Amino acid sequence: MASKQILVVPGDGIGQEVTAVGKKVLDKIAGKFGHTFTYDEALVGHAAIEATGNPLPDETLAKMKNSDAVLFGAVGHPKYDNDPSAKVRPEQGLLKMRKELGLYANLRPIKLFDELLGASSIKEDILRGADILFFRELTGDIYFGEKGRKNNGDTAYDLAEYSRFEVERIARKAFDSARTRRKKLCSVDKANVLETSRLWREVVQKIAPEYPDVEVEYQFVDATAMLLIKDPKRFDVVVTANLFGDILTDEASQIAGSMGMLASASIGDGTGVYEPIHGSAHDITGKGIANPLASVLSAALLLDISFGMKEESELVISAVDKLLKAGFRSSDIADAGTPAEKILGTEAMGEQVLNFI
Amino acid sequence: MASKQILVVPGDGIGQEVTAVGKKVLDKIAGKFGHTFTYDEALVGHAAIEATGNPLPDETLAKMKNSDAVLFGAVGHPKYDNDPSAKVRPEQGLLKMRKELGLYANLRPIKLFDELLGASSIKEDILRGADILFFRELTGDIYFGEKGRKNNGDTAYDLAEYSRFEVERIARKAFDSARTRRKKLCSVDKANVLETSRLWREVVQKIAPEYPDVEVEYQFVDATAMLLIKDPKRFDVVVTANLFGDILTDEASQIAGSMGMLASASIGDGTGVYEPIHGSAHDITGKGIANPLASVLSAALLLDISFGMKEESELVISAVDKLLKAGFRSSDIADAGTPAEKILGTEAMGEQVLNFI
Ligand SMILES: CC(C)[C@H](C(=O)O)[C@@H](O)C(=O)O
Numbered sequence: 001m002a003s004k005q006i007l008v009v010p011g012d013g014i015g016q017e018v019t020a021v022g023k024k025v026l027d028k029i030a031g032k033f034g035h036t037f038t039y040d041e042a043l044v045g046h047a048a049i050e051a052t053g054n055p056l057p058d059e060t061l062a063k064m065k066n067s068d069a070v071l072f073g074a075v076g077h078p079k080y081d082n083d084p085s086a087k088v089r090p091e092q093g094l095l096k097m098r099k100e101l102g103l104y105a106n107l108r109p110i111k112l113f114d115e116l117l118g119a120s121s122i123k124e125d126i127l128r129g130a131d132i133l134f135f136r137e138l139t140g141d142i143y144f145g146e147k148g149r150k151n152n153g154d155t156a157y158d159l160a161e162y163s164r165f166e167v168e169r170i171a172r173k174a175f176d177s178a179r180t181r182r183k184k185l186c187s188v189d190k191a192n193v194l195e196t197s198r199l200w201r202e203v204v205q206k207i208a209p210e211y212p213d214v215e216v217e218y219q220f221v222d223a224t225a226m227l228l229i230k231d232p233k234r235f236d237v238v239v240t241a242n243l244f245g246d247i248l249t250d251e252a253s254q255i256a257g258s259m260g261m262l263a264s265a266s267i268g269d270g271t272g273v274y275e276p277i278h279g280s281a282h283d284i285t286g287k288g289i290a291n292p293l294a295s296v297l298s299a300a301l302l303l304d305i306s307f308g309m310k311e312e313s314e315l316v317i318s319a320v321d322k323l324l325k326a327g328f329r330s331s332d333i334a335d336a337g338t339p340a341e342k343i344l345g346t347e348a349m350g351e352q353v354l355n356f357i
Numbered sequence: 358m359a360s361k362q363i364l365v366v367p368g369d370g371i372g373q374e375v376t377a378v379g380k381k382v383l384d385k386i387a388g389k390f391g392h393t394f395t396y397d398e399a400l401v402g403h404a405a406i407e408a409t410g411n412p413l414p415d416e417t418l419a420k421m422k423n424s425d426a427v428l429f430g431a432v433g434h435p436k437y438d439n440d441p442s443a444k445v446r447p448e449q450g451l452l453k454m455r456k457e458l459g460l461y462a463n464l465r466p467i468k469l470f471d472e473l474l475g476a477s478s479i480k481e482d483i484l485r486g487a488d489i490l491f492f493r494e495l496t497g498d499i500y501f502g503e504k505g506r507k508n509n510g511d512t513a514y515d516l517a518e519y520s521r522f523e524v525e526r527i528a529r530k531a532f533d534s535a536r537t538r539r540k541k542l543c544s545v546d547k548a549n550v551l552e553t554s555r556l557w558r559e560v561v562q563k564i565a566p567e568y569p570d571v572e573v574e575y576q577f578v579d580a581t582a583m584l585l586i587k588d589p590k591r592f593d594v595v596v597t598a599n600l601f602g603d604i605l606t607d608e609a610s611q612i613a614g615s616m617g618m619l620a621s622a623s624i625g626d627g628t629g630v631y632e633p634i635h636g637s638a639h640d641i642t643g644k645g646i647a648n649p650l651a652s653v654l655s656a657a658l659l660l661d662i663s664f665g666m667k668e669e670s671e672l673v674i675s676a677v678d679k680l681l682k683a684g685f686r687s688s689d690i691a692d693a694g695t696p697a698e699k700i701l702g703t704e705a706m707g708e709q710v711l712n713f714i
């Protein structure tokens with residue numbers, strides 16, 4: 001029986017709707033196992049800009065640092081996307097949070113629930129059994145290097161940078177994890193063109209002998225983007241740089257049937273942050289139809305990784321599994337065969353998760 | 358009846374085997390239409406390093422500049438891939454060629470031949486009717502900015518850069534092309550993070566009003582990587598930066614059933630270069646099993662774009678179509694239902710193309 005302080009940071013768009021469900025699930029688990037979870041809330045992204053002018057207010061950051069874990073929603077707003085000249089943007093809040101909390105490792109497990117085999121655009125025999133864990137580096141690369149304009153604004157630049165230390169710490173996390181799984185690691189880079197990738201490959205090659213039980217493979221990012229669809233089962237653990245990880249994990253969401261099913265854990269030096277990999281999805285915000293399962297599965301990762309509560313975490317995952325087996329679907333994972341009465345909105349999906357816990 | 362000088366540059370690995378077929382097809386077309394095509398050959402990549410120490414010898418470059426078109430194979434060698442410290446690399450030849458010839462626009466048409474619907478890992482109903490034309494910028498971005506090491510080699514960096522002019526000329530090519538197709542353009546960037554992407558979006562937004570008949574959409578690269586698999590039919594023309602184009606077009610090869618089917622045209626200020634999007638594939642080099650159709654279809658693009666020979670180009674494409682309808686397959690596009698006697702090697706596939714011309 002543990003006492004934990006959880007910060008809920010819904011952010012923008014459907015972030016509000018889905019974290020509300022994630023929080024209810026945490027609460028139900030606390031009750032069932034006799035834990036005491038206390039909650040606080042804080043602003044980030046567009047919501048924080050509207051309230052304070054700052055996408056990551058100091059108060060939010062302080063609360064994050066003082067919590068045992070953060071349940072995060074999503075950030076972003078179409079207003080900024082279509083205004084390339086905006087100086088203050090919701091995403092700055094997200095990136096600053098990652099940097100300030102030292103969240104250098106972003107874990108994105110890609111696993112298909114059997115019941116969703118039909119929901120993917122990929123053929124069932126290609127998918128069945130696929131189970132990939134991505135380690136995306138999250139505080140370096142072209143995301144955080146110097147960026148700006150020169151020649152009177154006519155030339156734009158972004159600097160990508162990696163240090164040996166940054167590559168080594170994420171690579172070690174990936175190797176350690178591969179050991180507990182199918183013992184295969186694929187390191188993805190673009191070493192035939194980029195110097196940062198050559199350093200990346202050098203470092204992985206150098207530490208590989210310390211993990212003789214792990215079989216290492218090196219792939220270029222373009223080939224990987226192809227192989228993920230052609231033969232997802234060939235991958236076990238994948239480790240890659242920030243930008244490549246961003247692209248490849250969104251692509252890999254199709255292996256899991258829908259982006260609405262994918263959770264992520266961002267960990268590093270301090271408090272861990274748990275969030276869906278989907279974005280703020282303003283096109284469906286407020287309609288009550290967003291799939292809350294990515295937030296629910298983020299809560300499961302939170303229990304497991306930040307609190308070491310394996311049993312609690314597995315109970316949440318098995319509740320999701322049971323809900324799917326019972327035929328319930330949010331609209332993003334429904335298919336032609338789903339009866340109308342089994343297609344549920346965000347809250348009703350949440351109720352079913354609670355039922356099955 | 359035209360007289361044309363064609364330079365064949367096989368490069369490395371299966372580049373040799375597949376360009377041999379592409380050349381035979383060009384020759385057959387010349388004979389049939391009474392054109393005079395004369396050929397020369399030149400070295401590039403690993404083959405050129407072995408012979409001269411230079412991945413793009415001056416002689417090769419001079420021959421390219423003096424030709425009416427270049428039929429290109431592939432470059433690359435595993436020896437360099439696994440040696441991040443190699444100073445001379447095959448890919449430098451490819452990149453230098455692109456820069457020196459001003460090949461700023463790389464066109465990658467992604468179209469599925471009906472007979473290959475079964476060969477893709479994507480479901481047939483998702484694929485049927487998909488037809489995408491990528492415009493990948495090819496002489497800028499992180500490929501060509503300054504790169505190197507600092508802190509005694511412990512930090513690596515790569516600079517991404519784009520100027521307004523570079524974005525505008527590729528965007529205009531894409532808009533012009535969209536006009537001749539389904540009048541939809543998707544511009545792909547990462548404007549929520551990168552300054553080069555914000556410039557990119559700014560420029561596309563600025564010229565869009567000049568093409569009121571073209572419907573423009575802006576997508577982030579991560580979302581695009583997902584949407585390409587989820588709903589490939591939503592795309593018509595896609596325009597994007599060098600690195601994003603590299604990743605997305607390899608991914609999109611799965612829409613066409615196999616990488617072995619995809620041709621590309623690199624055009625710009627001078628001689629056009631036509632090449633498969635697949636690489637040197639050393640794992641199957643010398644086995645005589647490489648699919649030559651990407652080179653054959655590259656020859657078709659060459660006839661169309663560099664020589665303005667539409668009828669000749671269409672005859673080549675329809676020969677490929679007939680060959681597939683007749684049930685012939687190279688091993689990469691064969692499936693469980695392909696009878697063994699219809700699975701052909703590189704040369705035999707080539708013979709069938711010639712038969713059907
Ligand atoms: C919103 C955006 C800045 C972010 C990223 O690119 O990291 C998102 O796509 C993600 O993957 O978390």
Ligand SMILES: CC(C)[C@H](C(=O)O)[C@@H](O)C(=O)O
Pocket residue numbers: 192193222432433448451603
């Ligand atoms: C070989 C490599 C340098 C090249 C690239 O990245 O441009 C290749 O992947 C391509 O797409 O033509």
